[in-house]
Amino acid sequence: MSSTKIFLKSSDDKTFEIDETAARASETLKNIIDGGCLDGVIPLPNVSSNILPKVIEYCKKHGGDNGSSKKIANGGVDKDKEILPDYDEEEDKREKVRVDELKKWEEEYMDFDQQVLYDLMLAANYLHIKGLLDLTVEKAASMIRGRTPDQIRENFNINSDFTPEEEEEMILIEDEWDDEWAFD
Amino acid sequence: MEGGVDRISNLPDDILVKIMSPLPAKTIVSTSILSKRWTHVWTEVTNLDFDESFFINIHRPKPEGVSTRIWLMMLKRNGRRRFVAFIHQTLLRYKRNQLSRFRLKYTYDGEHCFHISQWINFVFKRGVQELELDFINSHRYYEIPIGFFNYEGMTILKLSFCLLKQSNSFKIYSMLKSLHLNTMILTSDLLNEVIKNCFLLEDLHLEKCHNLSNIRILDPNLPLQSLSIRDCRILERGLITNTPRLQFFEYFGRLIPFYMELMPFVQHVELDFEHELVLVNASEKLAKRLWYFNNTMELTVCSFFLQVLPTYKKLQSLPITLIFLKHLTIKADLHRELPGIEFLLKVSPNLETLSIEMGKGRRNIGYSCPSGTQVSCFSQNYWETKRAEFGCFAHNFKTMKINDFRGWKNELQFIQYVLKNAIVLEKLIINITRKGVSDEYHSTLLVTAQEIRDYPKASLHAEVLIQ
Numbered sequence: 001m002s003s004t005k006i007f008l009k010s011s012d013d014k015t016f017e018i019d020e021t022a023a024r025a026s027e028t029l030k031n032i033i034d035g036g037c038l039d040g041v042i043p044l045p046n047v048s049s050n051i052l053p054k055v056i057e058y059c060k061k062h063g064g065d066n067g068s069s070k071k072i073a074n075g076g077v078d079k080d081k082e083i084l085p086d087y088d089e090e091e092d093k094r095e096k097v098r099v100d101e102l103k104k105w106e107e108e109y110m111d112f113d114q115q116v117l118y119d120l121m122l123a124a125n126y127l128h129i130k131g132l133l134d135l136t137v138e139k140a141a142s143m144i145r146g147r148t149p150d151q152i153r154e155n156f157n158i159n160s161d162f163t164p165e166e167e168e169e170m171i172l173i174e175d176e177w178d179d180e181w182a183f184d
Numbered sequence: 185m186e187g188g189v190d191r192i193s194n195l196p197d198d199i200l201v202k203i204m205s206p207l208p209a210k211t212i213v214s215t216s217i218l219s220k221r222w223t224h225v226w227t228e229v230t231n232l233d234f235d236e237s238f239f240i241n242i243h244r245p246k247p248e249g250v251s252t253r254i255w256l257m258m259l260k261r262n263g264r265r266r267f268v269a270f271i272h273q274t275l276l277r278y279k280r281n282q283l284s285r286f287r288l289k290y291t292y293d294g295e296h297c298f299h300i301s302q303w304i305n306f307v308f309k310r311g312v313q314e315l316e317l318d319f320i321n322s323h324r325y326y327e328i329p330i331g332f333f334n335y336e337g338m339t340i341l342k343l344s345f346c347l348l349k350q351s352n353s354f355k356i357y358s359m360l361k362s363l364h365l366n367t368m369i370l371t372s373d374l375l376n377e378v379i380k381n382c383f384l385l386e387d388l389h390l391e392k393c394h395n396l397s398n399i400r401i402l403d404p405n406l407p408l409q410s411l412s413i414r415d416c417r418i419l420e421r422g423l424i425t426n427t428p429r430l431q432f433f434e435y436f437g438r439l440i441p442f443y444m445e446l447m448p449f450v451q452h453v454e455l456d457f458e459h460e461l462v463l464v465n466a467s468e469k470l471a472k473r474l475w476y477f478n479n480t481m482e483l484t485v486c487s488f489f490l491q492v493l494p495t496y497k498k499l500q501s502l503p504i505t506l507i508f509l510k511h512l513t514i515k516a517d518l519h520r521e522l523p524g525i526e527f528l529l530k531v532s533p534n535l536e537t538l539s540i541e542m543g544k545g546r547r548n549i550g551y552s553c554p555s556g557t558q559v560s561c562f563s564q565n566y567w568e569t570k571r572a573e574f575g576c577f578a579h580n581f582k583t584m585k586i587n588d589f590r591g592w593k594n595e596l597q598f599i600q601y602v603l604k605n606a607i608v609l610e611k612l613i614i615n616i617t618r619k620g621v622s623d624e625y626h627s628t629l630l631v632t633a634q635e636i637r638d639y640p641k642a643s644l645h646a647e648v649l650i651q
Contacts, residue, residue, distance in 0.1 A: 118191045125199055133202075140192070140203045149214050157188040161219050170217050 006033070007041040008056075014049040015041060018056050022063030027128030046126045051119040054112075058132050061105060110139060114156075193221045197228065205229045205284075210238045213274055227278055231285040232307075234274075239267040260291070268296050275306050283310040292322035292345070301329040308335040313359075319345035325369055343368060350374050355381070362387040369395055372421075376400045390416055401425045404445070413437065415458075433477070439466060439488075444476045453477045454484035456515070467496035475504055483528075484513040487546045490524025494554040499527065506532040510580075514538070517545025518598045522566045523554050533575035538602075542588040542595065543619065566594075567601035574605075582610045588617035591632040600639050609643040612636070615651045 004020040006029070023029040032042055047055065112120075117136055124132035143155055153160065160167065192200075204212045204226055212226045240263030246255045267290070286307040288300070307315065315338055319326045325347040336355050340362040348370035360382045365375075370393065379385065379401055386407050390399070391414040398421035401408060410432040413423065422441030430447045434454045455473065470493045477483065483506065493499065509532040514525060518540065529535065574581075584602055589595070603612065614636070616629045633650045 114188070115191065118195065121195070121199060125196075137199065137202045138206075141206055144203070144211060144215070145207055146211070149217050152215065153218055156192040157190040158193055158218050158222075159190060160217075161221075162217070167217070 008047075008052060009041045009043045010047055010049040010052045011045050012049050014052075016049075016052050016056060018059060019063065022056070022059040025059040025063040025129055025131070027130070029127060044127075047123045048119070051116070051123050054116070054120060055123050055127065055129070055132070058109065058129065061102075061109075062129075062131055106135060110135060114143075193219065197225055200225045201228045201230065205231045207233075208238060209234050209274055210270070213270075224279075228280050230280065230283065231287075232274070232278070232283065233285070233287045234267070234271050235287070235289040236264060236267045236291060237289070239263040239270065264291065264293075268299060271303060272299070275303065281310055283307055283312045285314040285316075286312050287314075287316040287318070289318040289320075290322075292319040292324055292326045294324050297326070300326065304329065304332065308337070311337050313338060314340040316340075316342040317344070317346060318342070320367060321345070342366075348374060357382040358384065360385060362389075364389040364391075365393055366391040368393045371395060372397045372399065379406075382406075386410065388412070390414070392416065394418075397421045399423050399425075401427055404428050439463070439469060441469070442473055442476065447476065448479055450477055450480050452482040453480045454513075455489055456484075456486040457488045467492045467494075467499070471496045471499055471502055471504070474506075475502065478504065478506060479508050480506065481508050482511040482513075483509055484515070485524075485528075486515045487517065487521055487544055488548055490514060490516055490521035490528075491546075491548055492524075494523035494527050504531050507534060509535055511535075511537045511539070513541065515541045515544035517542065518592070518594050519545055520547075520553075521545065522598075526570065529574045529576060534580050535576035536580050537583040537585070538581070539585040539587065542586060542590050542592075543617065565597070567597055570601070577602075577606045577608075579608065581606045582608060583613070584609065584611070585613045585615070587615045588619060589614045589629065589633060590617055591629045596632070596636070599636060603636075603639045603641045603643075603646065605642055606646070607642045609641070609646040611647050611649060613649045613651065 006018050006020050006023045008016045008018060008023075008029075010016065020033060023033065029042065044052070117139060121133065121136040121140070123129075124136060144152055147155065152158065162170065195203075204215065209232050212229055212232075215222050215226050216224070240260055242256065242259060244259060246252065250258075271288075288303065290300075292300075304317075317326070322345050325345055327347040327349065328343070330349075333355060336357060337359060338357070339359050341360060342362075342364040344366040346368055348368060350371070350373070357378070361384050363378070363382065363385060364387075366389075372395075375390075375393070375396060376399070379388070379399075380403065383405075384407060387410040388401070388408060389410075389412040390396070391412075393416045396416050396419055398419060399413065399416075401411070402424065404426045406427065407429055408427045409429055411425070411427065411430060412432070412434040413419075414434070414436040416437060418438060419440045422443060423435075424443040426445040427447060428445065428449070430450050432452045433447070433450060434452075436454075436456045437458060439457045457470075470489055474493070506528070512528060512532060512535055514521065514528075516525070518525075529538075584599075584606075586595070586599070599612070603609065614633045616626060616633060618626070621629070630650065633648075637648045
């Protein structure tokens with residue numbers, strides 16, 4: 001199955017090629033393609049050439065498979081299918097293999113340092129690639145989970161811009177238990 | 185990462201909210217003191233997960249002269265008080281109008297009942313969709329407030345250790361897809377009424393709801409796909425269902441009457457009966473249970489099932505063929521269960537995988553070998569007299585897994601029998617048990633398992649994998 005090629009231009013003016021089917025993994029690109037405003041190269045002023053190949057790699061893996069929309073269909077949207085479940089067990093088995101393989105791929109794909117994480121997260125957000133955004137957000141969450149504020153600051157190089165007095169006050173507030181229960 | 189740049193603080197709010205939402209409330213709120221940038225970000229998270237265990241620090245050093253029991257009690261009481269105060273503070277500062285998920289895990293002791301109902305109101309007002317109230321191991325059951333049933337927005341509801349009373353103001357739960365009730369006090373009438381009112385229910389899980397006498401799920405239009413019933417005593421009037429779309433069924437507990445309409449799409453079935461005493465007609469009842477699940481692709485059965493089923497005299501004349509069954513899991517010791525296993529292998533021509541969970545056999549009072557078995561089913565030589573070539577052995581039977589391998593003689597004989605007869609077997613996977621086994625004995629078992637490699641094999645491709 002041959003596919004139309006799409007060209008993407010990074011913020012630093014480098015051009016990358018991607019199959020149309022892969023590009024459709026991005027909601028933003030999909031809208032541009034479907035909108036018929038496609039005129040040669042799509043400029044992506046928010047994505048640099050450092051990160052764009054990484055984004056394309058993800059799209060190649062996920063474009064066309066509609067992994068996420070299939071899950072939703074199983075959740076009960078596809079009524080006709082529910083009434084007559086045409087169950088194909090071979091398909092089911094292949095699906096399982098696919099899922100396992102994808103998990104392994106994701107693990108390898110997500111092995112990078114923090115700086116890449118933000119670029120990728122922002123690119124996924126900008127291009128509306130839900131799966132990629134979820135993956136990167138999850139990784140960031142795992143770096144916060146179970147950590148104290150001090151550890152979080154250290155982990156992410158966050159500098160507290162509170163004065164020592166403010167900080168002390170905040171800790172007091174955190175520890176002080178207000179007996180006023182009224183809220184709504 | 186010394187000298188690194190703080191980039192996370194420059195992310196837009198909606199991404200930070202997305203990052204924080206799945207985290208426990210305590211962590212989320214603590215981010216407010218990271219820097220000024222972070223002070224208010226957390227107030228827009230979509231999920232709030234309050235777990236008491238984050239507030240009880242049992243590692244805090246005990247002062248001298250205080251008994252451990254008293255100290256623990258004080259720590260817990262203090263932790264719980266801070267927890268309640270924390271929830272209030274958090275809800276007061278929370279800004280979002282739409283809350284997706286709210287979870288509360290709390291040991292309820294009769295105090296703060298009013299506050300809990302306030303919190304529930306708070307989340308209802310913010311259109312909560314997933315609600316979990318977990319009071320497990322409390323000193324008292326939390327009584328669900330009247331008016332709880334007036335809120336219709338939930339898609340997932342999970343309750344543990346609560347008391348549910350009959351309410352007149354019942355609404356139709358047009359949104360509810362998943363209902364989990366664990367250790368609840370509620371009547372069958374109430375439960376059945378709730379189920380009747382959930383038009384979109386897909387997943388129902390009932391565990392340790394001891395006041396139920398029966399469960400009725402009778403609307404065939406209900407999209408119920410998953411039904412799980414665990415340890416709900418006594419259900420003396422049984423389980424009555426008409427759930428044609430069911431795919432997943434799990435029953436743990438006493439042998440109760442099942443009255444089930446056909447489930448053509450059922451894929452996964454697990455039956456685990458806890459009986460010690462074999463009742464009259466038990467075998468007939470079991471045979472009928474099995475018939476309900478003729479279409480299943482995955483089946484898990486317990487030792488009791490395997491022992492009692494073959495004692496039913498008319499078993500062979502029943503139209504039981506598990507034509508779709510691909511994966512059979514048995515919890516057994518490969519001892520008294522042998523006739524039952526033999527029967528299941530016989531009626532499952534397309535079986536591909538057999539998993540055996542060793543060490544889960546049970547002695548049943550009043551059990552005797554099925555009549556007509558020439559060799560005692562307790563005998564270690566049971567398989568020697570069997571020449572029965574099972575259909576599945578010739579065509580589809582590719583994998584056997586032994587979990588918690590114990591190296592027992594009867595176990596080895598069964599393995600020997602399968603290796604000798606399963607023509608298309610590809611893999612025998614042996615997981616050596618770690619349960620109550622010394623390192624020394626473990627290596628003995630390893631040697632025993634390795635000897636299996638030399639057993640005669642009918643299949644040239646059969647591979648023995650030891651883990």
